[in-house]
Structure formats: C-alpha cells, structure tokens
Amino acid sequence: MPEATVRRLPTYLRVLVELAERGVTRASSEELAVASGVNSAKIRKDLSYLGSYGTRGIGYDVAYLIHQIRRELGLTQDWPIVIVGAGNLGQALARYRGFAERGFRVVGLVDTDPGKVGREVDGLRVRPPEDLPAIVAEHRVAIGIIATPAAAAQEVADAMVAAGIRSILNFAPATLSVPPGVSVRKVDLAVELQILTYYEQRRAALAEVGAPVVGDDGTLGPDSVSAGA
C-alpha cells in the first residue's frame, strides 16, 4: 500500500465514523470527497488497495468500510502509549480527549524534573525516567511520544528504544537517530507555521505586483499535512 494512501486512511476513517454517527449507512466516493477534501478518484484508488469493498452504482457500505480501514491501520485494538516530557505540551497531550476517542490510552507520563514527579495530570501520576522500562513492560507499550525540549530528545529516544518501544512520535524540534526497525514520525508545530508564512509572503509579493492572488483552482499551496506529514 502506497505511503501516501496510508497517510489518508485516518482521514477517511474519521469522515466515515462521523457519517455513521449521523445514521448514514452508504456513501459514494464523491460524497466522501466532499466531506474529506480529497478528490473522488483518489479516494477510489486509495480504497481499492484495501480490496473491492464498494458496490458499483451504489457506493460504499459505511460500517463495513470503517471496519476494513480499522483493520488495515491496526485499530481493532487499543494502544497503550507513554509520554515523556510533562511540560506544557506533554501535559496537554496527556489530557487530550482525541487520543482516547480513537483508541489510544496514555498509560504513563514521565519527566526528569523532581518538582514534577509525583504530581497528577488527568489522573495520571508523573513518574521519573528510571520507571520507563517498567511502564513499557507492564502495559506492553508500543508507542512513545516525546514532548521534551530538543536538547533531551535524542536521549529520550534512546531510552525508549532500550525499553522496547519501536514507534515514536516526536514533538521536539530535533532530528532523531534510531536503529533500523524503529519508526519515527515528527510533528514540529513551528514548522507548520513557517510553511504558512511562505505562502503568505508569496501572496503579499504577488499582490504588490498586481498579479492575481490565486491560481485557477483558487488555491495557493496545498491544504494541510496531517500533522502532519
């Protein structure tokens, strides 16, 4: 399955779940296109990688497609996650409702600061770094989130890998090096803003010259990354 398709499946899943909640049982690729902002041909091709789950002339069965996408993404089970870094961002992530709603359970929150260790965040006690291996082992944690300052990120990644974690989501603005077989995804909040300023500036520059400010399709640079990308 192409990587680009994997990146879009979570979006389709969200849209389908919303439809199901509204009682909709069937949807065409065109309806999904409107709701997801992805064009319908792309959706059909993406969904075809899952198998032939649509019906010609009718569309897709919402409930069935939800099931198939969940299966493909490995979301038929809950996933325990651990967050390292109980600062601003780490605490917000620990409290973030969107994780639980989509099957992610924060089972551990770790910080080096003795002033933070022992405090409770959303019912979860902050624990010291030396507890990481125990947390990972006890809950069979497969995914770790790094929400520390950049300077600590590599050290934390090493500790996570040593504890057996092989999927890392990194919020620290740092490039991590990890052994083969470990997946890392990075979300850098400021980077997203910097990409917006590029297009914003370009708009301003064009306007100054009196050029039309938008292309034929009405866009200026692409929408969104899913965190993204």
Added chain:
Amino acid sequence: MPEATVRRLPTYLRVLVELAERGVTRASSEELAVASGVNSAKIRKDLSYLGSYGTRGIGYDVAYLIHQIRRELGLTQDWPIVIVGAGNLGQALARYRGFAERGFRVVGLVDTDPGKVGREVDGLRVRPPEDLPAIVAEHRVAIGIIATPAAAAQEVADAMVAAGIRSILNFAPATLSVPPGVSVRKVDLAVELQILTYYEQRRAALAEVGAPVVGDDGTLGPDSVSAGA
C-alpha cells in the same frame, strides 16, 4: 519552488541555526544531511532552488544560507498569530516557547466559554469571540490557529476569514472549507499515531510469519512528517 522543498526548508533552517550557535561557519550538503536526516542530493537540489549559494569544493556558508532561507520563508519579520480555543491544547500552544523562538508572537487568545474569558494564560487575557476582528485588525494578524473541538472548527474558520485572516493552522479533527486564496494546514495529533500503528501492526504481522522485520535500508515506513504532513 516545489512544495516538497518548501516543507523541508524549515528543517534545514533549524539545523543551520544549531550549527551557527555552535560556532560552525561552513557546512557541506553531506554534513547537513547527517544533521537533518535528509539525503545530501535532495538537500543540494532543494538549496539550488534558492539560487547558487554554495561554493564547490567548500560547501555552504551557514550564516548566509540562514539568511536566504529566512528570506524565502518570509521569516525576516515577526508574525503575530491568534489562537482560538483556550482548552488544553490552545493553552499549551499559547505557552509554547518554540513559537516565540522562531518569530511567532501570540497576540490573542479567544474562547467562547464565559468561564474562560478574562483568565490569563501566560500573560495573555482570554477574550470572547466577538473581539476577534479587533484583535486581527489591531495587530495585523495574518495567521490563525484553531484549537477548538471539531464541531466548532468550521465556524471559527469562517470568523477568521471574515476578520481578514488568510492562513489557518487547524488542530481540530475536521475538514475545513474556506474561500479561494486562504491557506489551511491541518495537524491531527491522533492521525500521526494511527499512521504509526499501521507500521507497528505490519511489523507484528511480518514477525509472526518469520519474515525479516526491516527492509534493506533498515526502515519500515518513512520517518516523520513535519507535522507532517
């Protein structure tokens, strides 16, 4: 400039600034590759879109390249931003040091909840939604961040556009529809985890069959999105 290149420039910028802080004045594409996790040929091609700023046999002048990338991304000025949604995430973003460090100034924090309006977050008073146009006008805000629940996101986007904002960073798990000429980028925190579970599950499935768990290059799925994605 290709969109893929624009997405990587902020990463190069971060790496170059780190080098400059360590007193490094020159860097080859290979050194930048190691520090950024992007291969050197790609870096050279990306940088060539900025112009011919390297020196054959030597490499790139760190300070000069920083300046050129900043110029290209529109980062020679500070950018005032407004955050709508003062919940978990909105508050964490308002306090996030990484924004200020990279030239983004949070000048407004807005929430509909009367219980939150008037409170202070990091020295910033939470204001009601009807103040949005005034905040945008007063500070010439060009970028808005949506940190509300999904249900409110479209309404907030409409209000931002009406107030004159044309670049939106959306953290709500919802697809926004905006008029032509408005840029939207989306960061969905749960989506990043869902992509990780896809590769995590795949790894588990392969291991069960006794197949080698990593590819020749030692990876399983791509590193990172700079948010993505």
Added chain:
DNA sequence: TGGTGTGAAACTTTTCACAGCT
C-alpha cells in the same frame, strides 16, 4: 443509470551520476 475499479497518461519528487568550479 450511477458509481466503482483500474489501466494509462500526466505530473511530481527522488535519486543518480558527473561536469565543472574553487
């Protein structure tokens, strides 16, 4: 009739490999 599934074409992005400059 309506809408999927999919080859083929178009486009984008990455990688290769080396000429050419310092």
Added chain:
DNA sequence: AGCTGTGAAAAGTTTCACACCA
C-alpha cells in the same frame, strides 16, 4: 581533491477516462 549544481533516469503519486457491473 572536494563538493556543488543539475540534467537525466527512476520512482512515486495523482488524475483521467471509461469498461464494467449492480
């Protein structure tokens, strides 16, 4: 000798357009 800049090839992704089926 070393490293950039870049054509050309390869790989990946999107879009088109229509056969085919319910």
